[in-house]
Amino acid sequence: xxxxxxxxxxxxxxxxxxxxxxxxxxxxxxxxxxxxxxxxxxxxxxxxxxxxxxxxxxxxxxxxxxxxxxxxxxxxxxxxxxxxxxxxxxxxxxxxxxxxxxxxxxxxxxxxxxxxxxxxxxxxxxxxxxxxxxxxxxxxxxxxxxxxxxxxxxxxxxxxxxxxxxxxxxxxxxxxxxxxxxxxxxxxxxxxxxxxxxxxxxxxxxxxxxxxxxxxxxxxxxxxxxxxxxxxxxxxxxxxxxxxxxxxxxxxxxxxxxxxxxxxxxxxxxxxxxxxxxxxxxxxxxxxxxxxxxxxxxxxxx
Amino acid sequence: xxxxxxxxxxxxxxxxxxxxxxxxxxxxxxxxxxxxxxxxxxxxxxxxxxxxxxxxxxxxxxxxxxxxxxxxxxxxxxxxxxxxxxxxxxxxxxxxxxxxxxxxxxxxxxxxxxxxxxxxxxxxxxxxxxxxxxxxxxxxxxxxxxxxxxxxxxxxxxxxxxxxxxxxxxxxxxxxxxxxxxxxxxxxxxxxxxxxxxxxxxxxxxxxxxxxxxxxxxxxxxxxxxxxxxxxxxxxxxxxxxxxxxxxxxxxxxxxxxxxxxxxxxxxxxxxxxxxxxx
Numbered sequence: 001x002x003x004x005x006x007x008x009x010x011x012x013x014x015x016x017x018x019x020x021x022x023x024x025x026x027x028x029x030x031x032x033x034x035x036x037x038x039x040x041x042x043x044x045x046x047x048x049x050x051x052x053x054x055x056x057x058x059x060x061x062x063x064x065x066x067x068x069x070x071x072x073x074x075x076x077x078x079x080x081x082x083x084x085x086x087x088x089x090x091x092x093x094x095x096x097x098x099x100x101x102x103x104x105x106x107x108x109x110x111x112x113x114x115x116x117x118x119x120x121x122x123x124x125x126x127x128x129x130x131x132x133x134x135x136x137x138x139x140x141x142x143x144x145x146x147x148x149x150x151x152x153x154x155x156x157x158x159x160x161x162x163x164x165x166x167x168x169x170x171x172x173x174x175x176x177x178x179x180x181x182x183x184x185x186x187x188x189x190x191x192x193x194x195x196x197x198x199x200x201x202x203x204x205x206x207x208x209x210x211x212x213x214x215x216x217x218x219x220x221x222x223x224x225x226x227x228x229x230x231x232x233x234x235x236x237x238x239x240x241x242x243x244x245x246x247x248x249x250x251x252x253x254x255x256x257x258x259x260x261x262x263x264x265x266x267x268x269x270x271x272x273x274x275x276x277x278x279x280x281x282x283x284x285x286x287x288x289x290x291x292x293x294x295x296x297x298x299x300x301x302x
Numbered sequence: 303x304x305x306x307x308x309x310x311x312x313x314x315x316x317x318x319x320x321x322x323x324x325x326x327x328x329x330x331x332x333x334x335x336x337x338x339x340x341x342x343x344x345x346x347x348x349x350x351x352x353x354x355x356x357x358x359x360x361x362x363x364x365x366x367x368x369x370x371x372x373x374x375x376x377x378x379x380x381x382x383x384x385x386x387x388x389x390x391x392x393x394x395x396x397x398x399x400x401x402x403x404x405x406x407x408x409x410x411x412x413x414x415x416x417x418x419x420x421x422x423x424x425x426x427x428x429x430x431x432x433x434x435x436x437x438x439x440x441x442x443x444x445x446x447x448x449x450x451x452x453x454x455x456x457x458x459x460x461x462x463x464x465x466x467x468x469x470x471x472x473x474x475x476x477x478x479x480x481x482x483x484x485x486x487x488x489x490x491x492x493x494x495x496x497x498x499x500x501x502x503x504x505x506x507x508x509x510x511x512x513x514x515x516x517x518x519x520x521x522x523x524x525x526x527x528x529x530x531x532x533x534x535x536x537x538x539x540x541x542x543x544x545x546x547x548x549x550x551x552x553x554x555x556x557x558x559x560x561x562x563x564x565x566x567x568x569x570x571x572x573x574x575x576x577x578x579x580x581x
Binding site: 064257 | 303307308309311312313314315316317318319320322323324326327328331332333334335337338341343376383384386387388390391393401402403405406407408409410411412413414416417418420421426427428448451452455471474475478479484487509510512513514515516520533534536537543545547549552555556559561562563564566567
């Protein structure tokens with residue numbers, strides 16, 4: 001779309017290949033593009049790499065899921081443990097997305113609209129969960145709330161269960177999703193600056209009015225974008241929740257953990273059936289993402 | 303107090319927003335991570351050293367860091383090719399490919415793990431062609447590499463694409479006018495401009511690969527000393543209730559993560575400076 005005439009210049013032939021005049025006996029190769037052979041080889045190599053790593057595995061999920069027929073597929077998704085796993089996975093998203101929306105907006109408001117000391121350190125802290133192994137994200141909560149942990153004995157004495165229970169799963173999910181919305185908002189709000197908010201305040205709007213009527217409309221697409229990515233991570237997280245879950249079937253198993261159990265029981269078709277739902281989620285995520293990208297682009301252009 | 307630490311502004315809500323951010327990030331990330339450091343101090347220095355340098359753990363470092371390095375290098379080369387093809391050429395299905403490049407971000411790692419295992423196993427769609435060539439992928443270190451290449455694929459593509467998109471045609475034209483052939487233009491003009499983006503993408507892919515767990519454990523076979531990654535060592539120690547051991551290994555990985563985060567932040571600001579200077 002945007003790359004059709006990247007370099008409109010009288011000297012250069014259209015950079016983008018494909019439809020070239022066929023009547024020309026000898027193609028003139030533009031000095032700023034590659035020969036047709038190089039182009040074809042590059043496309044072949046790049047797409048071959050992409051297909052072997054991304055496309056084929058994606059297709060394999062659905063083929064393996066339907067290997068034992070459609071009835072088995074539906075049955076695998078309707079059995080109680082699978083339904084419970086789906087419910088728990090949705091719960092994780094329902095916790096992680098709203099919490100991160102509030103956190104992301106607060107963090108971006110402080111970081112993008114104000115200058116203060118230690119700001120880059122704070123940004124690094126927000127980035128940290130991207131670089132920390134998900135396994136460690138689970139481990140830290142075991143160290144804090146597990147029976148051997150800091151608060152473990154106290155929690156046990158008061159009958160509060162965090163590890164091997166829903167709160168532990170939620171905490172691990174919150175850990176890994178910390179950067180998603182904040183990191184979408186910060187660069188955008190930095191670029192937008194503070195002029196519009198200052199104008200609103202000068203005209204007599206209150207702080208909250210300014211936020212809801214001026215800031216929020218400006219950042220809505222980035223919010224939606226971040227929420228989509230955060231949702232995908234919350235539903236799909238494996239390593240972190242695996243460590244705190246205890247793998248109790250029908251109780252603390254999210255969908256990715258249910259996939260693992262079925263797979264380790266050599267129940268491959270059922271494992272891929274549940275996996276196919278997660279793959280669908282990934283595809284929907286990517287579709288929504290490109291829709292939002294186009295919308296945001298349009299809004300920006302206007 | 304807060305006013306001494308920040309530049310004055312008429313906008314409200316600074317204390318509320320920053321206060322909430324600091325409390326949340328401390329509760330969810332910083333205090334829990336501090337638990338790792340504190341728990342590690344329960345070990346004496348020699349106990350700690352013996353744990354994090356035991357042969358099985360050392361073998362896992364070699365695999366984790368070695369495979370992550372190779373995977374990030376492969377993704378740098380092929381990611382550049384993919385970004386180039388997506389930005390500069392037209393072909394059928396280009397927009398679908400462009401959208402699907404992000405699949406490794408969106409696809410849950412466990413799903414990626416079992417799917418890659420299925421197709422790269424000896425009887426799988428791709429594995430059946432590799433096995434006669436003597437290449438065993440699934441349940442070997444090569445399998446670990448494949449999984450790490452998968453999860454790192456989007457990083458270089460997505461860091462290079464915008465730079466390539468905004469690259470000024472005049473530079474290439476000037477080089478061509480001065481007599482450089484296409485290869486020279488690429489090596490001398492385009493590649494240097496892409497270097498910060500490539501390095502950033504490489505480091506991001508490497509950082510992601512080092513900590514990766516879900517997609518690897520299914521395809522790796524997890525043979526101690528051979529195909530066991532460091533995150534799995536942590537999990538195994540936890541399952542054996544060796545909390546101190548798990549924490550010791552985790553603290554080594556955390557150190558690496560901190561170093562990588564610093565490197566990434568530095569690279570990204572270099573990237574931005576470089577990027578804005580040409581505009």
